[in-house]
Amino acid sequence: MSFEKIKDYIKKQENWRKHTINLIASENITSPAAKKAIASGFMHKYAEGWPKQRYYQGCKYIDEVELLGNSAFYKLFNADYVDLRPVSGAVANISMFFGLTRPGDTIISLDTSDGGHITHAKFGAAGLRGLNVVEFPYDEEEMNIDTDKTIKLINEVNPKLILFGASVFLFPHPVKEIVENSDAIVVYDAAHVLGLIAGKQFQDPFKEGAGVMTASTHKTFPGPQGGVLMTKNLDQENMANVQWAIFPGCMSNHHLHHVAGKAITAYEMLEYGEDYAKQTIKNAQKLGEAMTENGFAVAAENKGFTKSHQIVLDFKKYIGKWAAETLEEANIITNKNLLPWDPVENSSNPSGMRLGTQEMTRMGMKESEMKYIAELFKKVLLDKRDPKEIRKEVSEFREDYQEVHYGFNW
Numbered sequence: 001m002s003f004e005k006i007k008d009y010i011k012k013q014e015n016w017r018k019h020t021i022n023l024i025a026s027e028n029i030t031s032p033a034a035k036k037a038i039a040s041g042f043m044h045k046y047a048e049g050w051p052k053q054r055y056y057q058g059c060k061y062i063d064e065v066e067l068l069g070n071s072a073f074y075k076l077f078n079a080d081y082v083d084l085r086p087v088s089g090a091v092a093n094i095s096m097f098f099g100l101t102r103p104g105d106t107i108i109s110l111d112t113s114d115g116g117h118i119t120h121a122k123f124g125a126a127g128l129r130g131l132n133v134v135e136f137p138y139d140e141e142e143m144n145i146d147t148d149k150t151i152k153l154i155n156e157v158n159p160k161l162i163l164f165g166a167s168v169f170l171f172p173h174p175v176k177e178i179v180e181n182s183d184a185i186v187v188y189d190a191a192h193v194l195g196l197i198a199g200k201q202f203q204d205p206f207k208e209g210a211g212v213m214t215a216s217t218h219k220t221f222p223g224p225q226g227g228v229l230m231t232k233n234l235d236q237e238n239m240a241n242v243q244w245a246i247f248p249g250c251m252s253n254h255h256l257h258h259v260a261g262k263a264i265t266a267y268e269m270l271e272y273g274e275d276y277a278k279q280t281i282k283n284a285q286k287l288g289e290a291m292t293e294n295g296f297a298v299a300a301e302n303k304g305f306t307k308s309h310q311i312v313l314d315f316k317k318y319i320g321k322w323a324a325e326t327l328e329e330a331n332i333i334t335n336k337n338l339l340p341w342d343p344v345e346n347s348s349n350p351s352g353m354r355l356g357t358q359e360m361t362r363m364g365m366k367e368s369e370m371k372y373i374a375e376l377f378k379k380v381l382l383d384k385r386d387p388k389e390i391r392k393e394v395s396e397f398r399e400d401y402q403e404v405h406y407g408f409n410w
């Protein structure tokens with residue numbers, strides 16, 4: 001029966017993930033408490049609008065949960081306005097574009113090959129909004145936005161909006177330096193680094209002058225899949241337009257079980273966020289170092305590899321596809337990644353790989369485990385050992401890391 005098959009695949013997936021080393025930088029594991037929230041009866045409700053001002057009856061409990069969630073986010077990010085309604089990071093960005101820009105406006109954002117997200121691109125949401133997308137000048141040595149060239153570019157194109165943030169995100173972006181040289185609306189897409197910001201271990205975008213922050217709630221922020229939009233010192237008109245864009249502009253129902261999960265995760269971050277973010281970054285730096293010791297080239301070695309949860313391997317040849325597939329056979333889950341110097345035609349077989357340490361950190365791993373993971377990479381990719389053999393080793397290794405740390409039990 002198909003139902004039995006589906007049930008079986010769900011169980012298989014759950015059991016398999018517990019026996020893998022997952023290094024996908026955009027994924028994470030929620031606490032048992034947040035997981036319970038996602039499976040709660042809130043998944044069966046509608047609640048359009050604001051707490052206490054809903055378009056539906058029966059919202060007395062979700063109103064309280066959403067207000068508690070909002071207040072934890074205010075505290076974590078020192079925001080003036082928190083909106084947990086966007087159902088994903090992409091929806092938060094789409095709402096932001098609708099609220100803050102008009103077709104024909106110029107924005108500056110990162111090119112996808114330099115780590116920008118598809119929603120930032122001409123061929124993505126920004127282009128669909130009819131925006132004239134100009135890319136940030138990028139410094140490949142520094143693996144970061146080129147500040148001086150960007151300031152020149154701002155003078156030339158006079159953008160309506162500047163969009164910071166990225167999917168390949170090793171070092172804090174020069175928000176402060178650029179805010180001082182522009183009167184554009186400054187948006188910071190914290191999809192990847194929200195949990196590191198919550199733990200006070202990455203740049204504070206609002207303190208550096210960003211007016212809007214959009215994010216996913218499931219990358220370094222270890223909540224359920226979802227989105228958030230926050231603002232700070234945004235003028236009245238833009239504020240009203242952003243709120244309109246979120247609801248009723250881009251959202252109807254806002255997946256209330258996910259709101260409950262985001263709320264619980266935010267309280268976990270108030271409690272454990274600093275320790276979690278510190279260990280995640282320490283692990284990424286250690287993983288970078290251990291990878292070089294095992295014969296891999298790692299981007300930004302001269303800068304200590306990273307100040308985030310990510311590192312970038314540079315294979316120096318187009319073997320990204322083979323590497324990611326072979327590692328998967330060994331139960332090591334990664335994604336191939338186009339590097340800034342790769343030709344775009346090579347996106348399906350690039351020369352790089354992006355790795356993130358946040359999930360394994362939550363499963364209790366520290367620096368010594370990062371060294372071991374780098375050795376596994378060597379065995380699979382350089383020594384070309386049989387990945388099925390390594391899979392056994394990985395599966396056994398993972399037996400000791402089954403409990404989610406830095407969160408609440410339920």
Ligand SMILES: *Cc1c(COP(=O)(O)O)cnc(C)c1O
Pocket residue numbers: 026088089090091093116117119165166167189191192215216217226227
């Ligand atoms: C992942 C990501 C998003 C989109 O988030 P979803 O929650 O997957 O919709 C937006 N911006 C950046 C920079 C991202 O990395």
